Amino acid sequence: MEGFHRLNNALHCEGVSLAELAAVEGTPLYVYSAGTIATRYRAIDNAFRGYPHAIHYALKANSTLAIARLLRSLGAAADANSGGEIDVALRAGFIPEQIVFTGVGKTPAELAQAIDLGVRTINAESEGELDRIDRLARERGTRVRVALRVNPDVDARSHPHISTGLKVNKFGVPADAVRDICRRFAGREGLEFAGLHTHVGSQITDLDPLRRAAATIVALARELKDDGITIDHLDVGGGLGVSYDGAKVPSADDYAAAVLPIVRDSGLSLILEPGRNIVGPAGVLLSRVVDVKDRPDGKVFVILDAGMTELMRPMLYGAFHRIEAVLCVSSSDEIVADIVGPLCESSDTLGKDRRLKRPQPGDLFAVLDAGAYGAVMASNYNRRPMPAEVLVEGERPSVIRRRQTIDDLLALES
Numbered sequence: 001m002e003g004f005h006r007l008n009n010a011l012h013c014e015g016v017s018l019a020e021l022a023a024v025e026g027t028p029l030y031v032y033s034a035g036t037i038a039t040r041y042r043a044i045d046n047a048f049r050g051y052p053h054a055i056h057y058a059l060k061a062n063s064t065l066a067i068a069r070l071l072r073s074l075g076a077a078a079d080a081n082s083g084g085e086i087d088v089a090l091r092a093g094f095i096p097e098q099i100v101f102t103g104v105g106k107t108p109a110e111l112a113q114a115i116d117l118g119v120r121t122i123n124a125e126s127e128g129e130l131d132r133i134d135r136l137a138r139e140r141g142t143r144v145r146v147a148l149r150v151n152p153d154v155d156a157r158s159h160p161h162i163s164t165g166l167k168v169n170k171f172g173v174p175a176d177a178v179r180d181i182c183r184r185f186a187g188r189e190g191l192e193f194a195g196l197h198t199h200v201g202s203q204i205t206d207l208d209p210l211r212r213a214a215a216t217i218v219a220l221a222r223e224l225k226d227d228g229i230t231i232d233h234l235d236v237g238g239g240l241g242v243s244y245d246g247a248k249v250p251s252a253d254d255y256a257a258a259v260l261p262i263v264r265d266s267g268l269s270l271i272l273e274p275g276r277n278i279v280g281p282a283g284v285l286l287s288r289v290v291d292v293k294d295r296p297d298g299k300v301f302v303i304l305d306a307g308m309t310e311l312m313r314p315m316l317y318g319a320f321h322r323i324e325a326v327l328c329v330s331s332s333d334e335i336v337a338d339i340v341g342p343l344c345e346s347s348d349t350l351g352k353d354r355r356l357k358r359p360q361p362g363d364l365f366a367v368l369d370a371g372a373y374g375a376v377m378a379s380n381y382n383r384r385p386m387p388a389e390v391l392v393e394g395e396r397p398s399v400i401r402r403r404q405t406i407d408d409l410l411a412l413e414s
C-alpha cells in the first residue's frame with residue numbers, strides 16, 4: 001500500500017493521520033499520496049529508460065487538476081479521451097504537443113478542437129473517423145498526425161467490461177484491415193500517418209496479451225513500411241494492472257521486459273498510456289459507518305456513508321477492494337458482513353462477506369486502492385454531492401477538490 005501505513009495501529013497517508021483528516025474534512029473523502037504517484041510514475045519511466053518513449057498518463061483514471069499537474073511536473077504527457085479531458089490537460093499546463101487524443105466516438109466538435117490546438121496525435125478509431133479528420137484538416141489547410149487504433153483480437157483476460165482488444169469489442173479496426181485502410185488513406189492531403197495504436201484492456205495482470213498486442217502492431221508497422229508508409233511511433237496503450245487483493249502482479253520492470261524485446265528492432269519510439277497503474281494504489285476512499293444491522297441469517301450489514309455514487313467499480317465490474325478500519329476496532333466480536341453504501345440499490349455493495357471486528361456507527365473505514373476510476377466515476381445519484389479530495393505530500397494535506405454542495409448541484413437547474 002506504499003504511501004499508506006499504520007502508526008500505532010492508526011492508518012496514515014504519508015505523514016498524515018487519516019482519522020484526523022476525516023475529522024476535519026468530513027466523509028466520504030478521497031485521499032491521495034503524492035509520493036506514491038511519483039514513485040509509481042518513475043517506476044514505469046525507469047523501466048523503459050534507454051529506449052525512446054513518452055508516458056502519456058491516461059487522464060480517464062483520475063483527472064482531478066492537481067493530480068494532472070503533479071504528473072506533468074513529474075515529466076508525464078497526457079492521453080485525453082474527450083474534449084473535456086483535453087481542456088483539463090491544458091488547464092493542468094500540458095501543451096497541445098503533449099496530448100494524444102483517443103476515444104471511440106469523437107464528435108466533429110471534439111476533432112475540430114484537437115486539430116485547432118495541434119495535439120501531438122489523434123488516435124483514429126475507424127475509416128469514418130479518418131475521413132472526418134481529413135476533411136476538417138483540409139478545411140483548415142493543415143495536416144493532422146494520426147495513429148490508427150488497431151484491434152488485435154487479443155483477450156486481455158481481465159473483466160469483460162474492461163477488455164477492449166477482442167474483435168467483438170467496439171474499439172479500433174481489425175488488424176487484417178489496417179494495411180488496406182492505410183494504403184487507401186495514405187495519400188489524403190489532410191492526414192499524416194504517424195503511428196499505430198492499440199489498447200487491449202485495463203487491469204491486465206497477465207503480460208501475454210500485452211506482448212501479443214505489441215507484436216501485432218510491430219508486424220503491421222513492417223508491412224506499412226513495405227508499402228512506403230513510414231510511421232514514427234507505436235502506441236501500446238495502457239492496461240498494466242495493480243494488486244487489489246495483495247497478490248503479486250507484474251511490475252513495471254516485468255512489463256518493460258515483456259514489451260521492449262518485441263518493439264526494439266522496429267526502431268520506432270514508444271508511447272505508453274498508463275492510468276490505473278500509476279494512481280490506483282495511490283488513493284483511498286474514507287467513509288464512516290452509519291449503521292450496523294444484524295441479518296436473520298447471522299450475517300451483518302455494515303452501512304457506510306459512501307457507496308456507488310463515490311466508487312462505482314465494485315458495482316460496475318464486481319471489482320474487489322480491501323476495506324480496513326482506519327483505527328483498530330477494540331471489539332473482539334468477529335463478524336461476517338456485507339459492507340454496503342446508503343443508496344437505494346441492492347447492487348450498492350462495496351464488499352461482500354468480509355470478516356471483520358464488529359464496528360460501531362461513527363467508525364472510520366478506508367476503501368483501499370481507490371485512486372483510479374474512483375472519483376472520476378462519481379455521480380450525483382440520490383442527489384448526493386460529490387466527495388472532497390485531498391492530496392497529501394509528506395506532512396501536508398491539501399484539499400484539491402472541495403466537497404460539492406447542494407447549491408453547486410442546483411446551480412445548473414432552473
Ligand SMILES: Cc1ncc(COP(=O)(O)O)c(C=O)c1O
Pocket residue numbers: 058060061079102199201202203237238239240273274275276277372
Ligand atoms: C485508449 C486507452 N488508453 C489508456 C487507458 C488507461 O488504461 P489503464 O488505466 O488500465 O492503464 C485506457 C483505459 O481503459 C484506454 O481506453
